[in-house]
Amino acid sequence: MVARVWSLMRFLIKGSVAGGAVYLVYDQELLGPSDKSEAALRKAKEVVPPAMYQFSQYVCQQTGLQLPQLPNPPKINFPIRESWNSGIIRVMSALSVAPSKAVQYSKEGWEYVKEHTK
Numbered sequence: 001m002v003a004r005v006w007s008l009m010r011f012l013i014k015g016s017v018a019g020g021a022v023y024l025v026y027d028q029e030l031l032g033p034s035d036k037s038e039a040a041l042r043k044a045k046e047v048v049p050p051a052m053y054q055f056s057q058y059v060c061q062q063t064g065l066q067l068p069q070l071p072n073p074p075k076i077n078f079p080i081r082e083s084w085n086s087g088i089i090r091v092m093s094a095l096s097v098a099p100s101k102a103v104q105y106s107k108e109g110w111e112y113v114k115e116h117t118k
Contacts, residue, residue, distance in 0.1 A: 034085065 025031060028040045056067050 029036045030040055059065070060067055
């Protein structure tokens with residue numbers, strides 16, 4: 001009985017985290033224009049480190065544990081817009097030529113089979 005309750009709790013927690021992530025992506029319009037994605041990333045860079053520090057201080061106060069000071073996160077200056085757009089362009093170009101490539105490869109395969117069965 002306890003195992004079933006525990007597995008149900010794990011499922012509900014995982015589902016809640018996944019649902020929260022989907023809601024956050026939708027709410028922040030992260031799958032929309034890249035300008036909004038970059039703005040959300042800048043906002044996260046400003047908000048997350050202080051929140052993590054406050055949370056660690058809260059945990060230390062509540063538990064009496066001393067957490068070691070974490071190193072500063074690396075500074076990443078990466079042009080998301082360029083890499084995102086180039087990735088999307090490559091995927092879409094591959095999908096657009098897939099039908100013609102499939103026809104070409106099937107013709108080549110058929111010719112190969114016809115030559116080797118004579």
